[in-house]
Every structure is written in C-alpha cells, then in structure tokens.
Amino acid sequence: MKKLFLLTLTFLLSFQINAQLESSWWVFGDNAAIEFNPNPQNRSTEPFIAGSGFMQDEGVGTISDDNGNLLFYTNGSTVWNRNGAIMSNGTGLLGGGSATQAAIILKAPETPDVYFIFTVGNAGNGPLAYSRIEMQLSGGLGDVVPGVKNVILMDECAEKVAGTIKTGSNNAYVMTYARQNGTSTNAGTGNFNSLFAWEVRGIPGTGISFVNASPVPQASNGNSANFPALASENDGDRGMLRVSPDGTKLVVAHQNAGFGGGTNQTGAWLYDFNPGNGQFSGAGLQLDSGPVYGVEFSPSSQYLYHDISSSFSPTTTSNRKLVQYDLCEETNIIASRNEFADITGGSRGTLQLGRDGKIYVTRFGTSFLGSIDPETATPVYNPTAIDISPGVSQQGLPVFIQSNFASSFTVNDQCQGDATDFQLACLPQVAASVWNFGDGNTLSVTGPGIVQNTYAAAGTYTVSVNVTNVSGDVRDFTQDITIYENGIVDPVDTTLLDYCDDDNSGSEIVDLTQFTADVLGTQDAATFNISYHSTQTDAEMDTNPLPDNYDVSVGTVQVWVRIANNTSPIDDGCSAVASFDLTVSTTPSVSNIPDFELCDDSSEDGIEDFDLAGYLSVIENTAGNPVDVSYTYHPTQMDADMNTAAIDTTVPFTNTTSPQIVFVRLQNTNEADCFGTAPINLIVQDLPSISTPMNIEVCDDAPLDGSSDFILSDQDNNVDPTGLNTVSYYNSLSDADSGNNPLPNTYNVTGSEEIFVRSETPDGCFNTTSFMITVQAAPSIGNAPDLTNICDDSVDLNQNLFELSVQDDIILNGNSATDFTISYYTTDADAQAGVNALPTTYVVPFQAGTTSDLLFARLEDNVTGCFNTSQFTIIFERCEIIFPEGFSPNNDGINDTFSIPGLAEQYDNFSLQIFNRNGSVVYETAASNYVEFAGIPNSGVLSGDGLLPTGVYFYVIKYNDADIEDTASWVYINY
Template sequence: MKKAILLLLTLVISFSVTAQEESSWWIFGDGAGVEFNPNPQNRSSDPAVLTSGYDTDEGVASISDEMGNLLFFTDGSTVWNRNGVAMPNGTGLDGNFSSTQSAIVIKAPETAGVYFVATVGAGNTSPLSYSRIEMALNGGLGDVVPGVKNVTLLAACAEKVAATIQTGTNNAYIMTFGRSNATSVSTGSGDNNALFAWEVRGIAGPNVSFVLPAPIAQSANGGLPYFSTPLAATNGDRGMLRVSPDGTKLAIGTQNLTNQGLFLYDFNPGNGQFSGAGLQLDNGPVYGVEFSASSQYLYHDLSSNYSPTGGSNKRLVQYDLCDQANIVSSRNEFANVPESRGTLQLGRDGEIYVARFDQTFLGRIENSETATPTYNTTAVDISPGVGKQGLPVFVQSSFASSFTVNDQCQGDATEFILACLPQVAASNWDFGDGNTLMVTGPGVVTNTYATAGTYTVSVNVTNVSGDVRDFTQDITIYENGIVDPVDVTLLDYCDDDNSGDEVVDLSQFTLDVLGAQDSATFNISYYANSVDADAGQNPLPLNYNATLGSNTIWVRIENNTSPINDGCSAIGSFVLTVSSVPTVSNIPDYEICDDASQDGIEDFDLASFLPTIATQAGDPVDVDYTIHESQADADMNMGAIDTTVPYTNTTSPQVLYVRLQNINDIDCFGTAPFNLVVLGAPTLGTVANIEVCDDAPLDGSSDFTLSDQDATVANGSAGTVTYHSTQADADSGAAALPNVYTVSGSETIYARFVNDAGCAGTTSFDITVQAAPAIGNAPDLTNICDATVDLNQNLFELSVQDAAVLNGLNPADYTISYYTTDSDAQNATNELPLSYTVPFQSGVTTDLLFARLENNTTGCFNTSQFTIIFERCEIVFPEGFSPNNDGINDTFSIPGLAEQYNNFNLQIFNRNGSVVYETSASNYEEFAGIPNKGALAGDGLLPVGTYFYVIQYNDQDEEDTASWVYINY
C-alpha cells in the first residue's frame, strides 16, 4: 500500500522524523484497544485493556515504547499502567474524560523513560496542566512524580491540546486555545480568542527535561505571550486543536452554537511562532480535525450536536493545502453517514481513523493522501470493546513524512513521491544506499534497494518559486520473501479409503517454502488460487481436503514486519496429486493357440498383454504394472516376471497376478488375477468330395461357390473359413482362393478355419468336373401331312432324331428327351412327347426344338438343337354340299383353308356372275347355302344348282383357286 510519507514545501528548514512505535497501542472508548504493531487489524487480547475498567467518553491518550510495547494510558484524570492498574500517584489529574482532548503524552527530550502528560478539563474553566511520569518508578511500571503533578500552564482553556516536535531538536511544543487575558494563575474572561505555546526542553549532557512555564512570546502580536485569533473569537471549547505533522499548520475546530467552524493558521516549528489571519474553511459544527501524514490534506467532520441515542449525522470534508490561494475552493465533501460526532486520528499506517460512538468498529478514511478519499465505516473490528467519541491523541510530528514511499520491499522499485508535486521544479535525491538521482520537474522517482535495512534518504527540493528546501527521512526496506521449492516427494497422495479426497496437512510444506528464511519474520499461508494468494484473502485451512486429481495450491510468503498491506510478499504454487487406488477386475484370459504339438504349453508375450490390463483398469494415469506368479509376490512387490522375454506357462490354465502401482505413492496399489490359457486347435467338419458335370461351354471346367461348404467346415463353431490351393497356404492363411472358383478336371481344395479365439485348423476335399456326353446334331424335321393328320395341327415324330442325337453312343447308357426351349432342355423341364403336335401358325414356317442327351450314370448331359419345318398340306375342295340340316355336308367345308392361310378371301358366284356369298380369314364362316351378298342376301337358301367360287390366298407363293360347287337339298 502507499504509506503516507510526504513533504510540504512550506517548511523553513530540514527536520528528522521520530519513530512511530510510540503510537502502536491505542486504548480508548469502553474497554477498546487496537495494536498498530505492526498491523491495526489485530484486536488486542491484552488483559490490561480488558481488566482496567477503562471507560472514557471523549478525551484519551496512550503511549508505547520505542519497540511498540504499551507503557500506560489515561483519560486525563487517571493514569493506568500496562497491566491496567492505576499508577499509585496516577489519579486526580486535571483532565476530564468528557473533554474533547483531555490529554496528550510528550516524550521528555534527552531523558530516557520520562514522559510529560499535558491535560485539559471540560468547558472553558479548567486549566492546561502537565504531570511528569517516570517509568523507572513502581518497579518499572511507572508513576507520576510527586511534586510534578498538575503543574498549571494556563488557568483556563478550551477542551483542546496539541503538541509537535521542535525543528532540528528533540524539544517539543505544547499548544492550546484560550482567552487572551488568561494566565497560569488567572482564568481570564470573555471568549476564547488566543493561541498559546509552551516549550518542552531537554538539555543533553546532564540529560534533564522540563517544561518552560511561560508561554512563548509571539512577535506577530507585539511580543505578547499569546497570538490573537480575531476570526476565531468564540467560546470554542468543544472540538479539536490540530497541528500538522510537519508542524507548519494549525487548525481549530469548534462545535458551538455561535461562531462555530474550522479555522486555519500557520505555525513555525522552529521557534514556536503562530501567524496568519485565520482562514475560515467552514462555518458548521466541527468536532473532529486531522491532517494527512504529508500535511498536504486537511480533514474534518461536520457533526450535529452530541446525540448518541439517534438522529445524529456526520459529514466528512477534505481540503488540499498545497495551493495556498485555492484552499477553500478545494473543498471535497466525500461522506455523509448517520453517526454521532467523534475525533479523527492519524494512524501509524498513514490512514486516518474515525471514532464511532457505541459501535464495535473503527471507521477509516482510506486513500487519505489522494484527492479521492473514501470512508470505510467498518475498517477495524474492536469488539468486545465499544467506541465512544474520542481516540488517543499523539504528538503529530511522530507521523510526519517528507515524501510518499510506495513499495518498501527489497528488490522492488521503491517509489518516492514529493507532496504538492506540481510545485516541484527539481529534486536531487540521495537514497542512502549509494544511489543518487537528479530529477527535473515534478516526476515520481524510484530506487531499487538490493538489501533490506534502514536507509536515510535525503532530498534537496527546488519549487517553482525558486525556494530551495532540504528534507531527510529514514525509511525501512523489508525483505521480500522467496517461495522455495517444495519437496516433490510430499506432493503425491493416495485416496486409500476411496472417499474422493484426502486430508493433507499443508503446514508440512512451510519449512520447504521458508528455506533459510526466518520463520519469525515471514508468515506462510496457502490459497486455492493466485488471486486470493496475491491479495492474502480466503486462506485455506491447514488440514486441506485435496480432491482426486491435481490440486494447485498457491502459497504466500509475507514479511510480517513490513507495513500493513505493503506487498513485501511473494507467491508461488505447487501441485498436490491425489490418486485413486488403481484397481482392475475381470481381466480377460490371455489366450493363445497351441502349436502342432498340442501339448498345452506355449510362450506368452506378457508385455503385449499389459495394454489390455490397462484398458480394463480404465487407463489410469501414473500407474506402473508388474506381473507375479503368486498373490503374495504381487502384494509384496516381489519376484516380478520379466516381461521383456516370453513367459512359458506350466499349466493351462495358469493364474498370474498383476500389481497396479501408483508411481507417486508406493502405498497406493491394487492387484488382480488373470489366466493364461492355451487353446487347442478347432475340430473341423468333413467335407464330401464334389463331382459336377461340365457345363457350357464344354471346356472341362466349372465354377464353384466355395462358401457353400463353410458351415460343414466350421462344424458348428464361430469363426472364419478360407480356401486355398495348397496345404502350405492353408496352414499360413496365405493366398486365399476367391469365393467363386473355377475348377478344371479334378482338384484338391484345402479349407482353413480360424475360430474366434484365433486358433486355426485345416481340412481338404476334392472337386471333379465330369465330361458332358458328345451329343450329335439332328437334321431338320418336316411335319407329317397324311390322311391321319388333323390339318389343324402340325405333327412331328421326334424319335426319328434319336439316332442322330446319340451320335453313335450306346442308347442303353443314355436318355434322350426333347424340349421347346434351351432352358427347358438344360433344366429337364416341360419335356415334349415323342409325337409332337403343334397348331398351325399362320406365317410361321420353321421353329427350333432342343434335344437333351443325359448320361444315365453320371447325370451329365448335353444339348443340341434342330429345326422343324412347317409345310402346308394339300387342300381338298368338295364338289357339293346339301344344307338340309341333316348333319351331313351341311356346309361348303374346306379343311385346312383357315388353318393354313391367314389372309385369304372367298367369293361365291351364281351362274349370272353375281356374288352371292363372301368371307375372309379374319371373319371366316363356312358357306351354308344362304347368300350374304346381292339382292337375295339373307333371304333363305339359294336354289339348287351349280355355283362358282374364287379363293384369293393373298400369298405370293400360292396361286389363287377358281372352281365350282353343286348345291343340292
């Protein structure tokens, strides 16, 4: 964080700051205590606070030694030692618990262990007094020195007191606000209208310290013992008096019904002189007042009259004091909260704290060295203590700073920022480590300190007006922690109870992280992510539940002596691995096929089987596998089988044991058995030899579908069948034959069967292609036209072809059959009778028939074809008919005419040449003596007589016929 260590250019001479440890302990309110050593968020559990019975409504002061150890605290009336016990002579002081600033403690110059407590009472009628406390008294617990108690400096004053260190010395000034006519013996009268200052002086050598009784004469007021404040003429009893940490400004806050407000004056810490006309910054009720550590910013509250039961309101206001001409216009009201009035107090961390009545939290003005401050109402938990109206008052110059220092960490770039930066024209720096730097303009400067320690930093500053100032300040550079590596053997864990996580004690890594670094200087904490580690928030419990898998743990090493939140820390990370117990079950048998010996003994390649085991286990990461001959060896990780060479089984099956070892944790392992099995060759079925007839073309070869034999070869087992032309190919599985395979003559086929286990067997069978008979080619065959033939049919006597078909073969050894199609002949279907008749087909003169010659012994056959010729039979025309319905020659019937000619036309004429009847092939009806042409068409029978006819065949190969016919009844 940016600690408030700044510079105001209005200083006249250089100064050195005192240590801030005297302000480490704050005791206030009702039993409340906060320790700013080193960090203000540490609620004190010291019994001095809890058992003192301390309860003050407003004014309070406390003091610690140079190491930050509490010495004593007071409400202005009673002084309690560090054990919470009132000092023997520590009661009855002139202060009052209801005074705004009831007391302030000033370390005696040049006298170790001596302190002056300046006290003021309530209202305008109580004195400003001081008492001397020596810590050597009362057995080292301290006491008020008799005779130097309640020494009056001013007989009456307001409820205000302040102090600052004299420039260039260890002396100090005590200041108050009162009536100009008041003295150490007279309360005076009228309004509070004057500022007073007394010197607290020490003399080295005799090492004596004392408070000068007379106020410092004010040259601006004619040498009188006070400085007039006409603009602040008011009762002005309530509200704070504040001197800036650099001692150059003084602010008076008043919360009275008249002339209330905030007034700003100048002060010279070198000679105790007040000056200025009194700049009124506000005219409202001001109670709490405070300067930032750099003295650049002034803060005050605007609070209603004291009303702790409710209805109170508090506003917080900031002013920038750098630009003297525009202080009022820089007003910044940045908070408005429902609170009662309360004092403001600068802390050793550079932030300004706010008293909150009846609350268990201190408020804090954060970013108080910037133009954008914020108010945090719950900054510090003080429970079970309770806040009231006041916070401890300290010598403000204890907090004085000449420049802001950001990042006081070894090895980091430490920033130095002068206050009122725009007014800086040049600066010349000596960083105290041998490094110097001259800068032109108001820039921020940096220096990197290689070694931790305290360095005296000095700077010569020239502002834009030509004013030259020297400033000196001690700063502390703190060690930056280093996260040393963690022992990797501590990072792996086994979830041996299968709970899904493992409790890991993170504290075991602390020594590794620290390495050679001092454990008293560095705090180690652990976090779930880098963001939390960097911010130092949400630390993990030391008994951390690490889940299965990788757990990234972030570690923060932090210098606990560095200022609060100042970043003197480092973060790093390591990975905790929690592995599940590797397990595997139901490992499949490792099966291999027996060789030709069929002795059940084989060599097993166990290395090739390990991936199968790993897959069955779910492929766990970080696991090694070893194989053992016994469960005991697997459990003890002894006698592992060398998997780089083949392992020969002794029995089949034989049980082996695999050990799954998590490589990160020797105690994280699992075991499981599996079998080595030697499988015998499969039993194949017997395939009968195959004999087939040669088919067309008759070349002595035939195609075979080899897979037709698969079921017989497999003999009911599951597997794959292949076929080969040699035994060697079948044994090796090489050169498998195609499924459809052409055999010529006689050939041995070798079948290979591989079952699902991968074991193979072979068998063989013969395929023989038998020759087809040499069939003869029969000559053409003409239909028969004789008296026995029905002219409606063509008749063929097929047996006349037998001799030609036999082609000289013995008819006793063969069967001959005839068919109308080659397909029927090939399949021996739809065989024709030997006396084959077929209806006349107009226009058809030839056709084919197919002869099949089959060997009665082999069943092999052959086919041939021959032509049958359709010839027209001679037509006989009748010379008469008698259409008398006696059933004999009732029509002029011409057998074969319609059957043999499909395009003829018949006309019948009477003796006069007239057509009396006409018919044709398309609508042929035999003439029954009734005319269908001429005048007598359809009118009964024609008379007896001779009639003439003409037949036109409409066939170029046939001459037309003309003749006569006689009709008689």
C-alpha cells in the same frame, strides 16, 4: 529485487524513528483496541483487532514502548496497565470522561521509563493537569507516582490538548486553549480566547525530566503567558487542537462554542507555531465557519483535514463532511479547499494519523474506522478501512505527539534493490534540491519532481536534502530511513507438488507449510513471513491467505506464495510473489477389465503367447483413458502392490495355465504413492469343432463349358451342425486362416477345385477344413439328321410312324454303346430331366397342317450319370390317299360310310361336295366340320329325306392349297 508487482503505497517516516512505535497501540471507544503492528503485512487486512474491556466516548491516551509493545492507556481519569488492570494510584485523574482530547501522553525527555499524562476536563470546566508514570514500579507494569499526580498547569481550559517535539532536542511542548488571564490557580474571566504552551524539559545526561510550571512567554504579546486568538473564537470549548507533525502549524477547531456565555461561534482557525521556541504567531486564518470537531494534518504537514459535523450521534438525516486544504501557498489556502466526502448519517468525531501514514476517521456506533490517504491532492474516503469488531467506534481516538508522524519528505518503496522514490512536501514550490542518500549516492535536481535512489544493501541511511524554493528560501532536511531486505521466492521442490486423492474423496489436504523452507531458501525465517494465496491479487495485497492445511480438489490448482519482510513497516513489506502448481490426481483405478482371450493353435495345448503391450489400449479405454498414468504387469497381487517383478512387455508373455491371472498396476506418473491395481484373466480358448463335408461331384450342364455354379452355404449345416458359428469359404488355406478374401456364396467351379472352410466362434476362434468340388464333363453327342415319317403298307394313315433307333449311331458320336444310354424326348425339359422317354418306334397321330416337329436325344454316361442332349427334326409327309369306289350304308358295320382314310388327318382346309347324276349337290362337308358321308343327303331338295337311291354319285375334293391339285371322282352306293 523487484517485486512481481509494486504496490504504490507511501509510508511516512519521522525524525525520531523509535518514537513512532509509541503510537502502535490504540485503545478507544467501546471495547475497541487495535494494534498497528510494527510489521503491518502480518495483519490479516489492517491493524490487529483486540477486545480491550475499555469504554470511553471521546478523548483517550495510549502509549507503547520503543518496540511497539503496549504500556498503558487512560480515559483521562483512570489509568490501566498493559494487562488491562488499573494501575496503583491510577484513579482520580482530573481528565474529563467526555472531553474531546481528554488526555495526551508524553515520554519524559531524559528519564528512561517515565511518562507524563496531560489531562483536560469536560466542557471547559476542568484544568490542564499532568501526572507522572514510572514504569519500573509494580514489577514493570507501572504506577502513578503519588507525589506527582494531578499537577495543575491551567485552572480551566477547553477540551483541547496537543503536543510536539521541540526542535533540536528531546524536549516537548504541550499546548491548550483557555482564557487569556487564566493561571494554574485562577480560571480567569471571560471567554476562551488564548493559546498557551508549556515546555516538558529534561537535563541531558542527568536522568532528570520535568514540566515547566509556567507557560512559555509569548514575545508577540509582551512576553505574556497567552497568545490571543481572534474574538470569533471566543468560548470555543469542544473540538480538537492540533499541531502539524513538523510543528509549524496549529489549528483550533470549535464544534459548539458558547458554554461560558460566549458568542457560540463555530469554525476552525489556522495559526503558526515555532517548535524551536514555543512561540505562536499569525493572525488566525479562518478555514471554516461551520461546526468543526476533528482536525488532522498529513505527515508532511502539506495538507490539513477537518470535518464539519453538528450532530453528537448519527441519525438518518445527520450529515458529516470531510474537507482538505493545501497549506503550501499561504495566499492560496482558502482557494485550495476541497470538500471530498459527504457522509449521510455521520456524526462528529476525531481524525488521527496512524503509523501507516493514513488518517483514521471515527464512525460513531459502528465496528469500523474510516480512513484517508492524505498525501494527495485528490483524497478518497474509505468508510470501512478497519474492522474493529467486537469493538465499537465512538467519537474519540488516542491523542499522540504529532512529531511522531512528521516527515520532511515522503518515501515510497524502501526495499533493497528497488528504486526508492523520494518526494518533498509542497513539491510545486521546489525550485531545486540537492540530495545525499546516505549510501554514497548524491543527486542534484532542478525543479520539482520525484527523485529515486536504489539501495544495494539493507540498513538505516541518513538522507539529507538541501531545498531551494521558488521564493529563494533555502532549507535543509535530514531524515533517517530504513531499507529492508527484499524477499525472494526461491523455487519449490517439484517433487512436493503432486498428490494423490487416495480416498477418492475428490480432494486432498495439502500442508502448505512444507513449502516454506524452499521458498525461504537461505533467507532468515525470523525476518520473512510466508503466506499462500489462491490468486495473484490476494498475494500482492496480502489478503485471504490460504489455511496451512489446504483442501485441494482433484486437478491442478495454482497457488501463489508471498514472501514479505516482517521488519518492514510498509504495507508492501518488501515482498515478492510467485506461483507454483499443485496437482491432485485421482487414484488410478480400473475394474472389470475384459478377459484377454486368445484362440488355441493347432497344437490345442492351451498355451499361447499374449501381447500384453498391445492389450494396454483395452485397459486404458476401460480405465477411462486417464492422463499421467503408466502401466505395468505383475505376476501376483503382491508384486503389483509393491511394484516388483514387472513382466517384460517387449516380448510376448506365454501362459502356463488357462485361465491364468496377471495383475496390472496403474501408476500416476506425478505421485509415486498414487496407484491402483486390477486382475486380468488370460484365457486360451479351445478351437471349435468342425465337420468336413462330403466332396461334391456334379455334371457339367448347359452351357457345356466345364464349369458350374454352387451355393456354398448349402454346406453350412454340414460344417457346423450347431449353427452357432460363422462359416465362410475360401480358395486357399492361408485365406481361410486369415479370414481374408472369402468366396461369394454363389461360386462357379471349373473342373476340379479344393474349397477351404473356416468355422469361427463368436469369440473369434476358428478351425478349418476343406472338400473337393468336381464338375464332370458331359459326353459328346452327335447331331442327328432330320427324320421323316414312314408311309409303307403297315402305316395307319391316321398316324405318323418314326423309327427313332435309326439315329442311335449318330447320337453316340463314336462313344461306346455299352457305356452310354440313348433316349428320346418330345421336349428339352423332359430330355434334361430324363423323364417321359419315347419308345424306339415313335407313333403319333397325323397333325393336320404340321409339316415338322422337334425331338430331343439324350446321351447319358452310364458311369457318371452325366449327359448331353441334341435335337433333330421329324418331318410329317402326307401319305397317298386311297379313295374307295363304293360303300353300303346299311348299318351292318361294314363300309357304312364314304370313308377316306388320311384325308382329314393330312389336310386341314379341304372341302367335299357330292353330286347326283343330275349334277345337283346332295352332300357337302369340310375340314372344319368334317362328317363322313353316310348316304343321307344334307343339301338340295332331298336334304334330310333319307337314304339316297342306289347308284353312282360324283364328288369333288378341294384342298384349297395352290400346291395340291383338287380331286374329282365317283363312288357307288349300294345297299
């Protein structure tokens, strides 16, 4: 299947698939050991790190069996078995403790469980020698065979050794760099200047393997043992010797030449090698003239890498550079130089291919190895590719047979059902290729390019390709590749995805391994590894796996699962990723649910029907409206806990006692075990007491329309003497029961009306009553005519006399005199109030200048007390004035003044003048200052002189009113 995301990583396969596993374990440096696990996706990030208890500054050798299990390792002088113990006879080997490539281990070509260790000494002073290891000895832990130990092939050589498989066989070649006239018994003379190769042979079918004692004769040098190198390489002791994985190229690196008195040349030189016959060739292409220590080829042998480093150990100013060359075009190699890394504080060190196709770079004195992805024209150096702590990197890494890493083409994505990419090395030089993918599919391609084939089934396939390059050369390549079963993430049982935070800690521990069986489905658990991650990127990169017991916070978290084929040696691991959601819910809980209170009905029996379904909104709000929660009611706590005997909420619930407790269960709908319970009090409240007020009867008042306004709240204290309830008034019982349409406080009643009263407690319980309001009609009253004062002989001219009773019959207006009472008043207010009634004979002083006034009649029903009023006018007429003809001002109390009764009372603007017989005015007065004449003049020459003489005097009264004729007459004064 196609993975969710394809990680484009190239994995390089060798011609000998099993041989590659021999490089699984590396033991090196200071207590450093890593395992390139056959299933790299099982690593946490990179190869497994282990403390080895081993210490070696430079070259080491390590070997694993065909299954990748560690067998033994060596620093060139001592051999340790896989348990870290020194092998029997495993000390005293001739390898140098400070040699660039102190040892390389080769598997015997035809002898099972036999290995050869080839060692070189320090600083060009030691031999190239070999020792034989037989693993069946010491109970399978292996021993160094005493008779085949330190067999010298070259008496003295540089700190360089390399090996490759002989083409078409299991044999191998081992090579070194030494003096041209050196032999196994003679160090030779002069500087190191020649290459030598020895064949490690086996006789097929015999179980016999051995090392040829003599070097392979070099035809280009007259079949001499040595192949001469350029003079500039003389005495090049330190630095690596490296043969390409395809066996066709060889590089000699010199980091600090001159230890034998030579020219102290440095640099790196490229030669050709024929892995079919062991022949060196080429003039030696100088790649660099600087101090070169580490060199390595890419698995396809297309790219060559070396460092430039002068320092033995890093300092703050030391420097190390990494350089790449493309070897596809021999005429363009130098021009292809690419210096892609400049490392401050770097030091010299080994470069070594790993099983994952990367080149690893030592980092002296650190707990990291750097790396390069080599099959690209634009390589990138990663300084922290592998954390080897607690180990520490030094200068050396294990030396292996480079053929283990050879690949004629690169393969990308070896997963069943995916498109597997095939790319030839030196692709720009390819003119055409014809592919046989080993599954029945073939493909012919013109020009360079990546080709693809999709394998329907997992298995090992032999892929062959016939390649024609642009120069017309034709070559055939064959390579076995393995297609691995692709992982499929099967769905996870959704019932396992929901959890409950039952301890209210804010999270829940979830065992992720419970999902593994679902994810695997029918896939083989031994073949596929399952890991869980918090992000898609982590799942795809197989980083930061979650612990099996994953602490999931309340809420929903996305978990990514990765299923990877653990038999696949590629980083992608034929993996698939998918996700599922884990939900941790809080335990639903609620407390202090408000009592569910209902008011008793008129039966007052304490039994009511409770709408429990409707009350859920109150519970939800009290609980904080949690999501994914369902609610049920139960009669007992046990029933709520066990989720039994749920109360049917589709019908009202009738209580049996008050208060009565029922229990609500809050159930998380995602997790059956996630619930909470709480009690609810069902309470039937008593009806409030209510007092019925007295009926109200009122008389119609002005205007007499049969209606009257009432302040209803005046009845509140009568209805609810406690003052604790809310009292409201209605014109129907239904409104009073519902509380709808309350009457305004000031309410107008016409005739007779029943008023309904509602008294409601703060809890909403209420009771009702009613009372009557009657507006009684006012009696009909007659409108009496005007009434004039009486001017008969009995009238005192100083007063007005009215006989009011003459109006009674008209006021009664036909009503019975025995049933009604009539009274009269001077003001309407008195008439309305019924106060200050006038006597039937109404006498008042004359009111000068006033011709009329109003009186008010009140007709009152003797039974109801209701009354009506009307008004009529009283007219003040002037009574006839009698002028006296004389008076006697002698102070006897009888007629002492000229008194004119009614004058001043009836006329308010008159003037009076009295004349003597001579016509002189002796007295004058007026209404405004009227003083009766007492015989004493107040005008004229006699004014104030005493009484006037007896006699007749004349007077004139002017009324100063156009409608009234003035009066002129006489009066006699006598004493």
